[in-house]
Amino acid sequence: MILEIFLFFFAIFLVTRIFKKKGNLPPGPIGFPYFGTFFHTIQLKNVFEVKKKYGNIFMINIGVVNFLYICDFKIAKDSFTKLEFADRPSWKSNSFFQSEKREGKASGSGGSRRRLQKADEGAIKTPFLNKRCHFKHYLATCCKYEFKDEEVKSLMAKINEIQEAFLHLSIPDFFPVLKYILPTPLLDYITGASVFDKACLQYEDMVQPIIDEHLKTLDPNNPRDLMDDYLIEMKEKKNEEYSHFNITDLIRVTFDLFVAGNDTTSNMTRFFLTYMARFQEIQEKIQKEIDKVVPRGTLPGLQHRNELSYLDAAINEVQRHCSMISMGVVRYTTADVKVDDYDIPKGTAVISVAALSHKDPTYFKDPEVFDPSRFLDKNGKCIPTCEGFQAFGIGKRQCLGEQFARMELYLITAALLQNFTFAPPDGERQMSIKPISLPIGHFPRKGQKFSIKCRN
Numbered sequence: 001m002i003l004e005i006f007l008f009f010f011a012i013f014l015v016t017r018i019f020k021k022k023g024n025l026p027p028g029p030i031g032f033p034y035f036g037t038f039f040h041t042i043q044l045k046n047v048f049e050v051k052k053k054y055g056n057i058f059m060i061n062i063g064v065v066n067f068l069y070i071c072d073f074k075i076a077k078d079s080f081t082k083l084e085f086a087d088r089p090s091w092k093s094n095s096f097f098q099s100e101k102r103e104g105k106a107s108g109s110g111g112s113r114r115r116l117q118k119a120d121e122g123a124i125k126t127p128f129l130n131k132r133c134h135f136k137h138y139l140a141t142c143c144k145y146e147f148k149d150e151e152v153k154s155l156m157a158k159i160n161e162i163q164e165a166f167l168h169l170s171i172p173d174f175f176p177v178l179k180y181i182l183p184t185p186l187l188d189y190i191t192g193a194s195v196f197d198k199a200c201l202q203y204e205d206m207v208q209p210i211i212d213e214h215l216k217t218l219d220p221n222n223p224r225d226l227m228d229d230y231l232i233e234m235k236e237k238k239n240e241e242y243s244h245f246n247i248t249d250l251i252r253v254t255f256d257l258f259v260a261g262n263d264t265t266s267n268m269t270r271f272f273l274t275y276m277a278r279f280q281e282i283q284e285k286i287q288k289e290i291d292k293v294v295p296r297g298t299l300p301g302l303q304h305r306n307e308l309s310y311l312d313a314a315i316n317e318v319q320r321h322c323s324m325i326s327m328g329v330v331r332y333t334t335a336d337v338k339v340d341d342y343d344i345p346k347g348t349a350v351i352s353v354a355a356l357s358h359k360d361p362t363y364f365k366d367p368e369v370f371d372p373s374r375f376l377d378k379n380g381k382c383i384p385t386c387e388g389f390q391a392f393g394i395g396k397r398q399c400l401g402e403q404f405a406r407m408e409l410y411l412i413t414a415a416l417l418q419n420f421t422f423a424p425p426d427g428e429r430q431m432s433i434k435p436i437s438l439p440i441g442h443f444p445r446k447g448q449k450f451s452i453k454c455r456n
């Protein structure tokens with residue numbers, strides 16, 4: 001009897017869901033009750049299929065969360081430049097990026113974002129750009145470390161531990177019923193929340209002494225790094241009721257810099273080298289450009305950049321072609337909004353599918369062809385961005401480290417190509433540029449081998 005009652009209500013639920021008038025919501029596939037349409041969108045190739053059926057804007061749900069997918073650059077740009085799209089979801093996986101008074105992932109939209117911007121704009125100078133993660137540590141804390149420094153190694157290991165725990169953390173945000181049917185310790189174990197929380201506390205313990213040291217030696221007239229800059233602002237604003245400057249937030253800003261800025265640049269460098277090994281004639285052209293501009297025995301520097309436009313164009317083209325952050329970083333709507341005449345409710349997770357825009361012939365002629373010259377203007381100068389290009393995101397929450405990342409990529413790749421030539425490993429005729437495709441993005445293949453020849 002109980003089973004029959006359950007089946008009866010379940011049938012009603014199904015029918016109402018299937019025939020429910022959706023108002024003016026975007027179209028989208030009908031999913032399983034409660035579970036939603038997860039499998040339609042977990043892979044980029046599935047998103048492509050759904051787009052073919054429903055068009056450039058469609059909606060799916062995963063558990064209780066609505067996801068809006070935008071597959072056209074112009075629509076995404078129109079939307080993402082509006083304030084209503086400037087939030088990030090407050091899922092568990094984002095919790096370490098957010099302190100109580102901050103608004104969104106990676107950084108809030110207020111003062112701390114402006115301070116980071118200042119750092120990225122070069123207000124903080126450093127002489128050693130060639131060791132990426134160490135540079136970011138320096139940017140944040142002004143400490144100089146040797147490449148194999150144990151403190152840096154353990155800090156990076158902790159960050160990796162936190163990142164690895166991200167994957168399943170948000171399951172209860174999508175399926176909140178699990179919080180009621182499973183005991184908390186079991187749920188925390190399944191989702192990795194206990195490992196995550198512990199690693200976050202350990203990270204805080206590691207950074208706290210560095211902050212204490214900064215507080216002891218702080219000279220408001222002579223800020224040494226981002227941390228000093230932040231502490232000064234925190235002191236200035238301490239009486240403002242709504243100031244979000246506090247030590248917890250500062251710890252999270254340092255975390256932002258490492259997480260958002262470390263793997264991104266290192267993976268992009270690996271992509272770049274893979275493309276060079278595959279497209280050797282393009283590598284040769286870049287090397288010729290470097291040899292013409294940079295005197296022998298000198299490493300390429302920022303003073304040469306204006307003359308190394310083809311290299312900058314090639315970096316852009318690798319970013320476009322590989323679409324590393326293939327589905328962007330999720331935004332969250334802060335109010336009911338319209339997108340292309342559709343009604344989008346407050347609290348919708350929004351994704352702009354960068355990989356589709358990067359291969360859209362409306363914006364890029366012969367999009368499958370790898371051709372750096374599409375980013376050169378008629379005077380041979382690099383065009384940093386164009387319609388359709390969204391490697392660093394769009395609008396209000398566009399990548400805060402973009403200029404910094406571009407500078408890093410330029411300096412690292414210029415130095416490498418000046419001194420080495422990259423080719424497929426011995427015995428392989430052609431380098432594969434096929435990435436590993438995960439729901440969160442494209443990654444260079446693990447353990448990819450190269451043949452590397454030293455240039456005289």
Ligand code: HEM
Pocket residue numbers: 104105106107108113256257260261262264265268324325328329330331390391392393394395396397398399400401402404405
């Ligand atoms: C090749 C390198 C990089 C790529 C492809 C990249 C890409 C992105 C993308 C797509 C976003 C989301 C933007 C949006 O929602 O519209 C983002 C956000 C962000 N990136 Fe990067 N990024 C890179 C390097 C860096 C570096 C080096 C830093 C810092 C030093 C950094 C800091 C950030 C921060 C703080 C955010 C969050 C901004 C916010 O939510 O307001 N990124 N990045």
